[in-house]
Structure formats: structure tokens, C-alpha cells
Amino acid sequence: MVAGPRRRGAALVKALHSAVLEELDEVGLGRLTMDGIARRAGTARTTLYRRWANPGELLLSAIGEAYPVEEPSPVAGELRADLIRSLELLVEWARHPTARAVQAILAERRAHPELAARLDELFDASGRRFTATVLDHHARLGTIAPGSVTPLVENLGEAMVVKHWIDVGREPDREYLVQIVDQLILPVLGDRSAVAGPCAGP
Amino acid sequence: MVAGPRRRGAALVKALHSAVLEELDEVGLGRLTMDGIARRAGTARTTLYRRWANPGELLLSAIGEAYPVEEPSPVAGELRADLIRSLELLVEWARHPTARAVQAILAERRAHPELAARLDELFDASGRRFTATVLDHHARLGTIAPGSVTPLVENLGEAMVVKHWIDVGREPDREYLVQIVDQLILPVLGDRSAVAGPCAGP
Numbered sequence: 001m002v003a004g005p006r007r008r009g010a011a012l013v014k015a016l017h018s019a020v021l022e023e024l025d026e027v028g029l030g031r032l033t034m035d036g037i038a039r040r041a042g043t044a045r046t047t048l049y050r051r052w053a054n055p056g057e058l059l060l061s062a063i064g065e066a067y068p069v070e071e072p073s074p075v076a077g078e079l080r081a082d083l084i085r086s087l088e089l090l091v092e093w094a095r096h097p098t099a100r101a102v103q104a105i106l107a108e109r110r111a112h113p114e115l116a117a118r119l120d121e122l123f124d125a126s127g128r129r130f131t132a133t134v135l136d137h138h139a140r141l142g143t144i145a146p147g148s149v150t151p152l153v154e155n156l157g158e159a160m161v162v163k164h165w166i167d168v169g170r171e172p173d174r175e176y177l178v179q180i181v182d183q184l185i186l187p188v189l190g191d192r193s194a195v196a197g198p199c200a201g202p
Numbered sequence: 203m204v205a206g207p208r209r210r211g212a213a214l215v216k217a218l219h220s221a222v223l224e225e226l227d228e229v230g231l232g233r234l235t236m237d238g239i240a241r242r243a244g245t246a247r248t249t250l251y252r253r254w255a256n257p258g259e260l261l262l263s264a265i266g267e268a269y270p271v272e273e274p275s276p277v278a279g280e281l282r283a284d285l286i287r288s289l290e291l292l293v294e295w296a297r298h299p300t301a302r303a304v305q306a307i308l309a310e311r312r313a314h315p316e317l318a319a320r321l322d323e324l325f326d327a328s329g330r331r332f333t334a335t336v337l338d339h340h341a342r343l344g345t346i347a348p349g350s351v352t353p354l355v356e357n358l359g360e361a362m363v364v365k366h367w368i369d370v371g372r373e374p375d376r377e378y379l380v381q382i383v384d385q386l387i388l389p390v391l392g393d394r395s396a397v398a399g400p401c402a403g404p
Contacts, residue, residue: 109371116371152385155365160354162368163361169311169318183354187390 007043015041016048017062021097024059029104030111032059056115059101060122066098067126072137079143082134083185087157087177090130094161094171131157131185144189153188160184209245217243218250219264223299226261231306232313234261258317261303262324268300269328274339281345284336285387289359289379292332296363296373333359333387346391355390362386 007015019041023032032055038045052058068089072082093099102119109116127133132154139146160180164172209217221243225234234257240247254260270291274284295301304321311318329335334356341348362382366374 106368106371150381150385152362152381155362155369156358156386159361159365160357162365163357166308166364167357169308179352179354183352184358184386184390187392188386190389 012043012047013051013061013065016043016051016058017065020055020058020062021101024101024104025097029108029115032056034058056112056118059105060115060118063098063101063119064122064126066093066096067122068093070127070130070133072134076138076141076143079134079138080181080186082138083131083157083181084174084177086131086134087161087180088174090158090161091171091177093130094165129154129158130161135189148189153185156185156188157181214245214249215253215263215267218245218253218260219267222257222260222264223303225257226303226306227299231310231317234258236260258314258320261307262317262320265300265303265321266324266328268295268298269324270295272329272332272335274336278340278343278345281336281340282383282388284340285333285359285383286376286379288333288336289363289382290376292360292363293373293379295332296367331356331360332363337391350391355387358387358390359383 016037019037020032023037023040027036034045034048034055037055037058038048048058052061070082070086070089072078105112105115105119123129132149135144135149135154138144139149157180161172161177164176218239221239222234225239225242229238236247236250236257239257239260240250250260254263272284272288272291274280307314307317307321325331334351337346337351337356340346341351359382363374363379366378
């Protein structure tokens with residue numbers, strides 16, 4: 001138990017978010033308890049139960065708090081820059097401790113199906129996949145044909161970044177993100193200006 | 203030690219491949235030993251050393267043996283069918299115990315960098331990514347523009363299948379593989395016949 005000044009509101013929530021993430025790294029998803037998190041945060045278990053029903057809800061709250069929001073440019077000409085920025089946001093987020101928490105939940109999906117389902121809801125509420133918010137925005141602006149933004153197209157950027165991690169064991173550099181946008185996402189959307197191909201204009 | 207008839211040649215290699223995969227599932231990559239594998243296979247450690255220098259080489263031999271080879275159609279009109287078949291081959295291979303071995307090596311890349319590097323060599327020799335052999339073949343036939351087959355394009359199909367596994371926790375069905383080909387790979391190659399988009403013909 002850590003003695004300290006009494007924390008309230010945002011400061012308390014922040015401390016509890018840190019505590020659940022540290023506890024997760026140390027004991028793993030299957031052994032998270034309200035007791036353990038409370039002890040680590042130096043607070044009473046009842047304080048946790050006032051806001052969250054169980055350790056999973058507290059963990060989801062930490063994940064939601066750190067999950068970034070894409071902010072597409074208001075102008076139509078910025079599709080390419082917005083897509084690159086979305087993928088940079090993904091790479092930045094992946095350095096945050098909550099990215100490890102997401103990985104843990106997905107890896108142990110069978111053992112914790114209800115937590116994985118709640119995580120899916122959280123992603124849906126936060127704009128689904130990285131690049132999806134940008135794609136929807138530019139479809140509304142008319143930069144891209146609305147029908148071309150399918151769930152698979154929305155998942156393409158994330159899939160290539162995640163695959164890079166698996167194959168190479170480290171985060172992709174900016175040049176790789178640019179290639180994902182120029183060689184894959186823009187061509188799939190029907191914008192072949194970035195690559196040579198049969199659809200490219202003269 | 204399992205007593206049994208003396209095995210030679212292909213039968214012996216097959217038994218040792220099974221033994222290394224079982225041993226991996228039980229003790230993990232970091233604790234594979236020639237002793238443990240030999241004991242499991244009911245053979246002498248010297249028998250293993252006659253062919254392989256260490257447990258990693260024996261594991262790579264098992265992975266290489268089970269790794270499937272894509273066989274593209276000799277005719278030009280079969281690009282779409284060949285791509286779907288490549289992704290089906292990937293999903294089938296992923297059910298094999300050596301797919302878990304590949305996953306283990308990639309996940310522990312930092313602890314076993316030399317093994318991960320040898321795995322990359324093995325993939326390069328086996329046609330790199332799933333779909334790459336098919337893409338190269340059809341580029342030679344002239345079905346697709348040679349410049350459109352970049353390393354990222356070659357990795358696209360695998361990336362979408364792997365991402366599906368991570369997101370959903372189970373293998374994709376055939377319909378999903380067809381969508382990967384129709385909504386992503388063919389459009390990226392400049393074939394927009396499968397989707398509505400600004401490049402599609404009348």
C-alpha cells in the first residue's frame with residue numbers, strides 16, 4: 001500500500017489506469033484482480049468497484065482512454081497525407097502500454113471471449129480500424145467513390161503494419177507507411193496516380 | 203525410449219520431424235535439445251547429429267518439408283483462381299504443426315535471431331510469400347504489369363489472412379479469401395473488373 005495524498009477525479013482514474021496496465025504486465029490477463037490493482041495503486045478496492053464491475057472493465061477503460069482519434073483534413077486534396085498520418089498514429093499508439101493490453105486480450109480471446117467482444121465494441125466506437133475514419137471522411141467529401149471503402153479496404157493499412165511487425169520484429173519506418181498508402185491503399189481506391197499501371201492516366 | 207524397428211532414410215527423417223514438433227509444443231523453442239528430440243523419437247542423439255548441427259536446423263528441416271509449393275495454372279486467364287487457390291493453400295498450411303513452429307520462431311525472434319534469419323532464407327527459397335509465385339508467373343505471362351508486383355503487393359494476401367486470425371481468432375472462410383482477391387489484390391494490380399471504381403470500364 002502506497003501512502004500518499006488523496007487523489008480524486010481524473011488524477012485517480014489516471015493512477016488506476018497505470019496500475020491495471022502494470023499489473024497486467026506483471027501477472028497476465030488471467031490473474032488480474034481488483035485487489036491486486038487496488039494494492040498497486042495504493043487505494044481501496046471499494047474505490048475501484050465504485051466505477052468498474054471487474055478488472056476487465058477497468059482495463060478496457062485504460063485502453064479506451066489512450067486510443068487515438070484520427071483527425072482528417074477538412075479539405076479534399078489531403079487524402080494521401082491523411083492516410084499516412086493515420087498509419088503513423090497506429091505506429092505511435094503501438095508503443096503505448098495499452099497496445100500490449102490489446103495484444104494480450106486478442107491472444108487470449110478463447111479464454112476471455114466477453115472481454116474480446118467488449119474490445120471490438122470499443123474499436124467500433126473509436127472509428128473501427130486506423131485509416132477508416134479518414135476513408136469515410138474522404139468518401140463523404142467525394143474524393144473517393146463511397147462503394148470502394150469496404151471493411152477489407154479499411155483493414156488493409158493495419159494489416160500491412162501488423163504483418164511488418166510479425167515478419168521483421170520491429171515497427172515499420174515512415175517510408176514503409178508511405179509505400180502502403182501509395183502502392184496499396186490509393187490504388188485499391190482507384191487512385192493510380194502513385195503507381196504505373198493500366199489505369200494510370202497519360 | 204521407444205523400442206521399435208530400425209528406421210532409415212525418409213521414414214527416419216519423418217519420425218524426427220514429428221519428434222521435434224512435439225518437443226517444441228511441449229517444452230518451447232528455448233528448451234529444445236538434441237537429447238530431448240532423440241529420446242522422443244526413440245533414437246540415438248548421434249543419429250540426429252549425422253544430419254543436423256543443432257535442434258534449430260532440425261526444426262527448420264521439418265518446416266521446409268511441410269511448406270507447400272504454389273502451382274499456378276499454365277494459362278493466362280486463371281490469375282484470379284490461382285490467387286484464391288494460393289490463399290487457400292496458406293489457410294491449409296496454417297493448420298499444420300509447422301505453422302505453430304514458424305509462429306514460435308517469429309514471436310521469439312529477439313531470443314533466436316539466427317533461427318529467424320534462416321527461416322527468412324527458407325521462405326525466400328520456397329517462393330517468399332503465399333501468392334508471390336502466382337504473381338510472378340502471371341507477370342511473366344503478361345497478364346499483369348511486371349512493375350505492379352512489389353514486395354508489398356506480394357505480402358498483401360498473407361497480411362489480410364494473418365490479420366483476420368488476430369482480429370477474429372479463427373481461420374477465414376473461402377468467401378473472405380475471395381474478397382481479398384477481388385477487393386484488394388486484383389484492384390492493386392490494375393484489374394478493376396471485380397469492383398466498381400473510377401478505373402472500371404463501361
